[in-house]
Amino acid sequence: MKVFAEHHDMFRATVRAFVEREVMPHVEAWEAAGRIPKTIWPRMGELGFLGVEYDEKYGGAGADLFTTAVLHEECARSRSGSFAMAVGVHTDMASPHLYWTGREALKEKYLPAICRGEKLCAVAVTEPGGGSDVAAISTRATRDGTHYVLNGSKMFITNGALADLYFVAARVEAREATRRHQGISMFLVERETPGFSVSRTLEKTGMLASDTAELTFQDARVPAENLLGREGVGFYEVMRVFQRERLVAGLHAVAMSERALEDTIAYVRERHAFGGPLSEKQIVRHKLADLATLIEAGRRLTYAACQHYADGGEAVREVSMVKLFTAEMANRVAYDCVQLHGGYGYMREYAIERFARDVRLFTIGGGTSEIMKEIIAKELHL
Numbered sequence: 001m002k003v004f005a006e007h008h009d010m011f012r013a014t015v016r017a018f019v020e021r022e023v024m025p026h027v028e029a030w031e032a033a034g035r036i037p038k039t040i041w042p043r044m045g046e047l048g049f050l051g052v053e054y055d056e057k058y059g060g061a062g063a064d065l066f067t068t069a070v071l072h073e074e075c076a077r078s079r080s081g082s083f084a085m086a087v088g089v090h091t092d093m094a095s096p097h098l099y100w101t102g103r104e105a106l107k108e109k110y111l112p113a114i115c116r117g118e119k120l121c122a123v124a125v126t127e128p129g130g131g132s133d134v135a136a137i138s139t140r141a142t143r144d145g146t147h148y149v150l151n152g153s154k155m156f157i158t159n160g161a162l163a164d165l166y167f168v169a170a171r172v173e174a175r176e177a178t179r180r181h182q183g184i185s186m187f188l189v190e191r192e193t194p195g196f197s198v199s200r201t202l203e204k205t206g207m208l209a210s211d212t213a214e215l216t217f218q219d220a221r222v223p224a225e226n227l228l229g230r231e232g233v234g235f236y237e238v239m240r241v242f243q244r245e246r247l248v249a250g251l252h253a254v255a256m257s258e259r260a261l262e263d264t265i266a267y268v269r270e271r272h273a274f275g276g277p278l279s280e281k282q283i284v285r286h287k288l289a290d291l292a293t294l295i296e297a298g299r300r301l302t303y304a305a306c307q308h309y310a311d312g313g314e315a316v317r318e319v320s321m322v323k324l325f326t327a328e329m330a331n332r333v334a335y336d337c338v339q340l341h342g343g344y345g346y347m348r349e350y351a352i353e354r355f356a357r358d359v360r361l362f363t364i365g366g367g368t369s370e371i372m373k374e375i376i377a378k379e380l381h382l
Ligand SMILES: Cc1cc2nc3c(=O)[nH]c(=O)nc-3n(C[C@H](O)[C@H](O)[C@H](O)COP(=O)(O)OP(=O)(O)OC[C@H]3O[C@@H](n4cnc5c(N)ncnc54)[C@H](O)[C@@H]3O)c2cc1C
Pocket: 089, 122, 123, 124, 125, 126, 129, 130, 131, 132, 133, 155, 156, 157, 158, 159, 204, 207, 212, 361, 364, 365, 366, 367, 368, 369, 370, 371, 374
């Protein structure tokens, strides 16, 4: 299956060189610090990585979805799930809300700074009371003259502690509706907005370099022009951006798993037991063959869904299958690769240990495996 053209390969070489030189040497330090330094963003902006598909008039590159795929695959090969996720949230999970539904003036105001890496983005949908049931959002937005006043809180927000711009889902009171999802709208909230605060940074199992935060809105006054799209249609916008988020999650899961497999192959070649390298034991060879096959299946499923999505198809079924399959796949790869590393697989000094903690998120974040199954089952018209 030929997916990438020559220009994609050239872009891949550029991203790979950046990741190898400017990301990988710092991964452990960023994990220990619990954050990625903000200096990385202007650097990525300078290299043209942060607005790959956005129109050139906003500072983007006007490229295609497969260029975006290259970016995320190479970021995921860094052996830092945190770095890949931080980039993915900025470029494909948060800022598309502005690019797709923001008014022209708003796009002109913020997109160039987003593409230059001067303004870091986060997306805030999940609340302390629940994430899967998006229609149950309880953060309120009340119109007051030229502003909306936001009250409520958001939970588990990636880039949440360090972001400059937050894309926030809130329920507009005036549009309280018979159907729960009808009242939801998306807002662009600046970090400096009075009444907005980062209430705490959360301690996690994995993705340690990614700052994950709880956010509070207490009479936060947001200019009415920062409403994204029409009032009350935010639920559909969240679902639309989720499609892209889930494709990116699939790209991450496949590329991270492939890197883990490479690391494990290198390990079993070096490690000796019972008179020879582990790589010569049939059970080890078969396990690695199974994992390679699984990853290849995940890759093809992901590329096929990318193609369908790029062609303008709804791709809900395909994208949900990608999210489900690759998240479960990455966890199977993690379990087996840790096992093949023996005791060293359980040690912090080995990248495989971080991989196993990082990918645990994949069956939870961006829509759980159970929710993916619900969506796929709906598509089966049972
Ligand atoms: C590290 C991290 C980063 C995140 N980043 C962001 C972010 O940037 N922005 C953001 O908005 N959110 C973010 N999230 C939130 C994430 O998307 C949610 O955690 C996820 O959607 C699940 O929601 P929940 O945690 O409230 O679980 P719940 O919705 O409470 O679900 C709990 C369990 O019940 C299951 N369940 C729920 N409903 C059903 C059902 N109908 N049928 C069967 N099973 C069901 C779920 O699958 C899950 O296993 C992040 C989460 C984490 C952990």
